[in-house]
Amino acid sequence: MNLRRSTRIRGPPKDLFEGDFIGNHLHSSSIFVGGYMPRSTSKDNHKEQDANKVASGASTSSSTKRNSNDSNLIEHQDEVLMAEATNLATSPNANLDFLSKLVPSGEVLAFGEDNFVQFEETGVREARNAAFVLVAGGLGERLGYNGIKVALPSESTTGTCFIQHYIESILALQDASCRFVQGECRREIPFVIMTSDDTHSRTLELLESNDYFGMKPTQVTLLKQEKVACLGDNDARLAMDPLNKYRIQTKPHGHGDVHSLLYSSGLLKVWHVAGLRWVLFFQDTNGLLFKAIPASLGVSATKQYQVNSLAVLRKAKEAIGGIAKLIHADGRTMVINVEYNQLDPLLRATGHPDGDANCETGYSPFPGNINQLVFELGPYIEELTKTGGAIKEFVNPKYKDSSKTAFKSSTRLECMMQDYPKTLPPSARVGFTVLDTWLAYAPVKNNPEDAAKVPKGNPYHSATSGEMAIYRANSLILRKAGVKVDDPVKQVFNGQEVEVWPRITWKPKWAITFTEVKSKVSGSCSVSQKSTMVIKGRNVLVEDLSLDGTLVIDAVEGADVKVGGSVQNKGWIMEIVDYKDASAPEDVRIRGFKINKVEQLEKTYNEPGKFSLKF
Ligand SMILES: O=c1ccn([C@@H]2O[C@H](COP(=O)(O)OP(=O)(O)O[C@H]3OC[C@@H](O)[C@H](O)[C@H]3O)[C@@H](O)[C@H]2O)c(=O)[nH]1
Numbered sequence: 001m002n003l004r005r006s007t008r009i010r011g012p013p014k015d016l017f018e019g020d021f022i023g024n025h026l027h028s029s030s031i032f033v034g035g036y037m038p039r040s041t042s043k044d045n046h047k048e049q050d051a052n053k054v055a056s057g058a059s060t061s062s063s064t065k066r067n068s069n070d071s072n073l074i075e076h077q078d079e080v081l082m083a084e085a086t087n088l089a090t091s092p093n094a095n096l097d098f099l100s101k102l103v104p105s106g107e108v109l110a111f112g113e114d115n116f117v118q119f120e121e122t123g124v125r126e127a128r129n130a131a132f133v134l135v136a137g138g139l140g141e142r143l144g145y146n147g148i149k150v151a152l153p154s155e156s157t158t159g160t161c162f163i164q165h166y167i168e169s170i171l172a173l174q175d176a177s178c179r180f181v182q183g184e185c186r187r188e189i190p191f192v193i194m195t196s197d198d199t200h201s202r203t204l205e206l207l208e209s210n211d212y213f214g215m216k217p218t219q220v221t222l223l224k225q226e227k228v229a230c231l232g233d234n235d236a237r238l239a240m241d242p243l244n245k246y247r248i249q250t251k252p253h254g255h256g257d258v259h260s261l262l263y264s265s266g267l268l269k270v271w272h273v274a275g276l277r278w279v280l281f282f283q284d285t286n287g288l289l290f291k292a293i294p295a296s297l298g299v300s301a302t303k304q305y306q307v308n309s310l311a312v313l314r315k316a317k318e319a320i321g322g323i324a325k326l327i328h329a330d331g332r333t334m335v336i337n338v339e340y341n342q343l344d345p346l347l348r349a350t351g352h353p354d355g356d357a358n359c360e361t362g363y364s365p366f367p368g369n370i371n372q373l374v375f376e377l378g379p380y381i382e383e384l385t386k387t388g389g390a391i392k393e394f395v396n397p398k399y400k401d402s403s404k405t406a407f408k409s410s411t412r413l414e415c416m417m418q419d420y421p422k423t424l425p426p427s428a429r430v431g432f433t434v435l436d437t438w439l440a441y442a443p444v445k446n447n448p449e450d451a452a453k454v455p456k457g458n459p460y461h462s463a464t465s466g467e468m469a470i471y472r473a474n475s476l477i478l479r480k481a482g483v484k485v486d487d488p489v490k491q492v493f494n495g496q497e498v499e500v501w502p503r504i505t506w507k508p509k510w511a512i513t514f515t516e517v518k519s520k521v522s523g524s525c526s527v528s529q530k531s532t533m534v535i536k537g538r539n540v541l542v543e544d545l546s547l548d549g550t551l552v553i554d555a556v557e558g559a560d561v562k563v564g565g566s567v568q569n570k571g572w573i574m575e576i577v578d579y580k581d582a583s584a585p586e587d588v589r590i591r592g593f594k595i596n597k598v599e600q601l602e603k604t605y606n607e608p609g610k611f612s613l614k615f
């Protein structure tokens with residue numbers, strides 16, 4: 001338990017816990033001027049203009065009256081910035097110059113376009129100077145899965161679990177990046193996993209029993225976060241463990257712990273000395289993420305962002321934070337994530353009676369934070385030397401009723417890793433990169449029952465949708481590379497209607513950028529909707545292939561395989577499994593289907609050499 005943190009509550013506890021922290025405080029205080037018009041689907045839309053809109057903060061504005069008592073409360077908290085709308089909206093004042101320097105820019109990317117491809121190349125070059133940090137201390141209570149989330153299969157065609165996919169992606173980036181270097185490149189990309197008491201031993205066991213999925217054990221560091229003391233009531237009395245009255249109850253302190261852990265571990269200095277330049281943070285269950293990594297790192301390097309947050313278009317009420325611009329009454333502004341549970345009350349309190357609503361584009365005007373952060377190492381170390389990695393904390397008590405006296409369960413201080421920019425000076429280069437959702441974000445967070453209840457048109461964020469998103473992304477990427485991929489069919493699993501695309505998967509070493517994909521498919525290729533294609537080898541060239549069934553190709557390093565012709569078989573069939581069916585394994589039940597491997601063409605090349613497979 002971390003007592004240092006638990007004693008850090010300042011100010012009158014009454015104030016601190018008065019009311020619903022989020023509702024009350026925002027009510028009085030903050031204002032949004034930021035906002036952003038999502039790229040419409042129309043092709044001739046000017047991205048530059050969109051980015052400028054973000055930069056100028058001109059898309060929405062409003063005004064509010066500040067209640068001085070409440071605002072004192074806010075100042076106690078020092079948590080949310082305050083503002084009078086006039087500060088930016090009617091800006092011609094002495095502060096303007098100053099303000100314009102504060103405003104970060106954002107890059108809006110579309111997959112496969114020239115600048116995307118350019119950024120990918122830059123990103124791959126830079127990857128050997130990066131370290132990756134996975135925050136995986138969370139239990140995933142919303143998912144209701146009993147194991148650790150990184151052990152879940154990201155898709156069930158190959159059964160590759162999240163952590164395996166992440167490790168293989170990092171290794172593929174490492175290899176691809178080293179290929180840019182003349183002569184020998186010995187760089188091994190460091191990989192840190194933040195665990196907690198809830199996940200630590202199971203994470204370690206998973207890695208050890210799988211030989212670290214091909215990574216050198218010395219490349220991997222586990223940092224365990226500690227839980228913090230819980231508070232039982234509005235007077236911030238310590239809550240006792242229900243099973244042991246001599247023990248203080250503890251709960252997780254949030255993913256924001258990652259910064260102080262990295263700092264105190266000494267790793268940042270080691271990386272700096274070794275010449276690394278970037279630290280990439282990511283979360284536990286997003287099977288698409290690494291498709292967005294090369295381009296995003298390229299954006300950081302090209303634009304010299306100290307902080308780069310990856311974002312996607314956000315649907316109103318989607319459980320992802322909104323990137324917004326907050327303006328303080330004194331003119332300070334900040335582009336920062338506003339967590340999803342705060343966005344609606346904040347908007348309502350600041351002159352947007354509809355709250356968290358879609359704008360005319362059908363999306364929220366605020367880009368959705370996917371909590372993938374790219375930091376430049378040098379400035380990061382400099383900042384942490386000052387702060388020690390402490391992140392602004394908050395409390396989010398859930399009350400039993402509207403009298404707001406008793407908690408549903410004990411609360412505690414928490415912090416979020418994306419709040420890191422809050423302590424940065426105005427001169428910091430903080431930006432964001434907006435990517436296509438289909439390419440970058442499909443987390444697995446919701447259990448089937450909750451997923452089926454999300455508003456129509458919003459992403460389910462379930463094991464079902466997470467898996468389908470991988471097939472869709474791979475299908476769309478191959479389409480873009482010239483392969484004729486059949487349209488998906490709609491199907492319902494666990495009460496969720498999803499698009500089922502051909503089940504196309506490949507190992508990251510086959511291709512981690514669009515350029516690599518294009519170099520590995522040629523001629524006239526087609527894949528039917530009922531098909532499954534699994535490519536496991538690095539040098540597998542797909543040429544003039546017509547696939548209607550299942551094809552699995554594996555090849556060792558050094559085996560160059562050309563595969564083509566017409567492959568037809570009964571293939572692999574998706575069979576419905578109800579999540580209530582207790583006879584099925586949990587990871588099958590939560591996705592609502594299993595794969596029946598009826599018939600396939602499977603070839604494995606164990607020896608180096610040149611091979612051609614033509615049907
Ligand atoms: O104490 C903790 C809590 C969480 N985590 C990790 O942090 C990651 C995110 O946790 P959650 O899935 O609970 O996050 P949430 O869905 O609540 O929101 C998060 O992701 C979506 C973004 O839009 C939000 O801004 C971000 O906070 C997970 O990888 C989890 O394992 C920790 O490592 N420690």
Ligand SMILES: [Mg+2]
Nearest residue numbers: 138140141142
């Ligand atoms: Mg959470």
